[in-house]
Structure formats: C-alpha cells, structure tokens
Amino acid sequence: MVARFAIALSCACFSLLLLASSAEAGARGRVFPRTAENIHLEMVFNYLEPDPNVETGVVDMVWGSDYATLPVGVYNTSYIPISVDNFTHTVAWYQKHHPDWLEYQCDRKTLAFEFGATNLAPLDFTNLDVQAYQWANWVDAPLALGYGGIAVDTMNLTNDWQRCGHYDTFGAWVQQYSGALHDTRFRQDVLGWENATYKHVHQYSPTATMQVNVTYQFGESDEDNIQLMTRADLLLDERGFTNFGVPPARPTPGQWKTIVDVLKRVQSKGLCYTTNGEQSVPTDEISLPDRLWVIANYLLVKNNCTYMYISGSQDYGRLITFPEYSIAIGHARGAMTKTQGVWLREFSGGLSLVNPYLREKTVRLPAGNYSDVNGNAVGPTVPMPAQSGIVLLKQ
Numbered sequence: 001m002v003a004r005f006a007i008a009l010s011c012a013c014f015s016l017l018l019l020a021s022s023a024e025a026g027a028r029g030r031v032f033p034r035t036a037e038n039i040h041l042e043m044v045f046n047y048l049e050p051d052p053n054v055e056t057g058v059v060d061m062v063w064g065s066d067y068a069t070l071p072v073g074v075y076n077t078s079y080i081p082i083s084v085d086n087f088t089h090t091v092a093w094y095q096k097h098h099p100d101w102l103e104y105q106c107d108r109k110t111l112a113f114e115f116g117a118t119n120l121a122p123l124d125f126t127n128l129d130v131q132a133y134q135w136a137n138w139v140d141a142p143l144a145l146g147y148g149g150i151a152v153d154t155m156n157l158t159n160d161w162q163r164c165g166h167y168d169t170f171g172a173w174v175q176q177y178s179g180a181l182h183d184t185r186f187r188q189d190v191l192g193w194e195n196a197t198y199k200h201v202h203q204y205s206p207t208a209t210m211q212v213n214v215t216y217q218f219g220e221s222d223e224d225n226i227q228l229m230t231r232a233d234l235l236l237d238e239r240g241f242t243n244f245g246v247p248p249a250r251p252t253p254g255q256w257k258t259i260v261d262v263l264k265r266v267q268s269k270g271l272c273y274t275t276n277g278e279q280s281v282p283t284d285e286i287s288l289p290d291r292l293w294v295i296a297n298y299l300l301v302k303n304n305c306t307y308m309y310i311s312g313s314q315d316y317g318r319l320i321t322f323p324e325y326s327i328a329i330g331h332a333r334g335a336m337t338k339t340q341g342v343w344l345r346e347f348s349g350g351l352s353l354v355n356p357y358l359r360e361k362t363v364r365l366p367a368g369n370y371s372d373v374n375g376n377a378v379g380p381t382v383p384m385p386a387q388s389g390i391v392l393l394k395q
Contacts, residue, residue: 235274
C-alpha cells in the first residue's frame with residue numbers, strides 16, 4: 001500500500017495519477033461495443049469455429065480470437081499468457097537457444113509447468129529479453145494484423161506453480177522466489193509485468209486495449225487484488241458468480257457481496273467487465289435456473305460496457321447460445337437495490353432479481369404485469385429459493 005506522506009503535494013500527485021489512470025481506462029473502454037440495452041456476449045475463444053461469420057449479430061467481442069478483423073462489427077482480441085510460450089517454440093528449443101529464460105521449481109531440476117502442460121515452456125517473465133520477445137511476437141504482431149487488443153491470461157497473485165528461479169547464461173542458479181504459494185516478490189513481479197505490458201500496449205496505439213483474466217483472490221491483500229484487476233481496460237472474471245463451475249457453483253453470501261463490491265470499484269475506475277458463467281456440467285445439461293443465476297447477476301451489475309458468457313466446464317472455443325440471450329429486457333432504470341431480503345434492478349422491459357442468501361424469500365413485485373422468460377404470467381409475488389436468480393419481463 002502507498003505509505004502516508006506528510007507532504008500534501010505528494011498526496012496530491014498520487015491522487016492525480018489515480019485519476020489519470022481511471023480516465024485513461026475509461027477512454028479506452030469507449031472503443032468496446034456499447035451494452036446499455038439487453039444482453040451482450042463476449043465469446044471465450046473461437047478456435048473451434050471455422051467460419052467466424054456465425055458470430056455476426058450474436059456476440060460483441062471475442063476473448064482470444066483466431067481472427068483479427070472478422071466478422072465485421074465484432075471486437076477481437078489476441079490471446080497472450082503471461083508466463084508460458086503457448087505459440088511458437090517447444091521446451092527443447094528454449095533449452096537449446098535460451099536456457100536462461102526457463103523457470104524451475106526449487107529442486108532446480110523440475111520446470112515450473114502450469115496446469116500439467118509439459119509442452120508449454122514456463123518463461124521467466126521478469127527477464128527484460130523475455131518481455132521484449134513477448135511484446136514483439138504476442139502483442140505488436142497481432143495488433144499490426146488488426147486485432148483491437150490483447151487478452152492476458154494466467155496472471156495470479158499466488159505462486160501456484162511453485163516457481164523458484166532459473167539458471168543464468170553461465171549456468172549458475174539464480175534464486176528468485178521461495179517456491180511457496182504466498183511470495184511477496186512473486187506478487188510484485190506479476191504486478192510489474194502487468195504494468196509494463198499495459199504501458200506498452202497503450203504506447204503502441206492510441207486505440208489498442210488490454211483485457212485481463214483476473215479474479216478476486218480471497219486471502220490476498222485487497223490493495224494487490226484491486227491493482228491487478230484494474231491495470232487494464234477490461235476485466236474478465238473467469239470465476240464470475242459460478243465459482244469456475246466448481247461445486248458448489250455459487251459464492252457464499254459473503255463472497256457474493258465482496259465480488260459485487262469489488263466490481264463496483266473496478267467499474268468506477270472506468271474499466272469494462274465480463275462475467276464468465278462456467279458450469280460444472282456439460283453445456284447441454286445446464287439448467288434454466290443455473291442460466292438465470294448468471295444472467296440475473298449480470299443484469300444487476302451491467303453498465304455501458306458489460307458482457308457475459310455461459311458454458312460447460314472449460315467448454316471454450318465454440319459459439320454457445322441460449323434462448324434467454326434474446327429477451328427484451330431493455331435498459332436499466334437505476335442501480336440495484338435491496339428489497340424484501342433480495343436484490344432487485346428495474347429495467348425498461350422488466351426486472352432482474354437475485355437472492356444470494358441461504359434462505360428462501362417470497363418477493364412482492366412492483367406494480368405491473370410480468371411474465372417469466374418463457375412467457376408464463378407470474379405475480380403478484382414470486383418465490384425465490386436460496387441462491388437463485390430470476391428475470392421477469394413486463395407484459
């Protein structure tokens with residue numbers, strides 16, 4: 001955390017820096033498609049779609065697209081992981097040409113592979129030569145092809161893959177981290193890489209943007225979380241309101257409050273937002289109540305550049321749609337408010353209601369005639385089971 005300074009000028013300069021960062025993110029966010037009306041999607045990858053034109057009129061953006069400029073009207077970003085080579089060279093190539101770029105665990109023998117992917121070389125992202133290589137090949141090159149921005153993945157505050165150090169060009173061991181999950185220097189290095197890459201993207205082009213896949217990490221400092229989540233133009237929250245699809249696929253009431261409160265802070269800094277609705281079951285088995293939980297939460301928090309997506313467990317790369325995406329909910333008429341023990345937001349075409357708590361509630365609806373998303377009349381009261389969401393349309 002920034003220390004308190006007795007000198008007022010220092011505080012003023014820091015405040016101006018925060019305001020400048022927020023204004024910059026807000027300005028960049030305006031290049032994204034507008035989302036004030038109805039439901040808007042950011043598709044997660046499209047490598048399984050041979051014809052990108054299937055996205056036309058269905059999705060606004062693609063996270064990690066295989067197509068730079070197609071289809072017309074879709075905002076495409078190019079995928080870049082912070083810490084592995086997902087594209088160009090094998091582990092053996094690095095061992096031969098750049099052995100000092102490879103990151104090891106503390107036994108000094110085991111490469112710090114991620115997610116068990118032994119075919120992806122783990123790179124020392126603090127190495128300035130590695131950063132220059134990443135920027136040239138995975139940032140500048142895609143932007144030159146016409147991508148709107150980059151989509152940064154695998155950034156965490158915790159040292160999940162037990163990174164410890166590397167060998168220098170003379171073969172001497174260089175210790176960087178303890179190998180433990182919580183490592184102060186590791187956190188600082190991740191934040192440093194993000195900050196440097198964000199600056200590089202913005203220096204490359206006045207319209208280029210950077211999206212980051214970052215989720216609030218409970219147990220880590222709030223300051224570090226907010227910094228990691230906001231040094232970007234758009235935040236993609238892969239956990240969303242479904243806990244990465246890991247049962248129980250609902251946050252606790254306390255976690256739900258933190259997620260919503262943090263999101264408000266992120267949006268207040270000018271960032272756009274995507275909530276991912278990953279489920280634990282196959283995509284074609286996702287129930288209507290589970291879909292409505294994601295959609296109702298999305299509607300509670302959406303503003304002019306807020307997106308969502310729903311899929312089965314890691315079922316990425318193909319276009320997935322559900323009938324509820326086409327409902328005419330319209331635009332928000334105000335902020336979310338708490339009423340009768342649940343959260344409600346009124347739209348020009350209906351209501352979004354979320355009960356994030358552990359007890360069922362019965363809610364008396366505002367005056368008017370309403371139907372559910374299937375056209376069935378409801379009201380004047382509706383039952384809301386524990387940890388549920390519903391979307392109602394005005395008749």
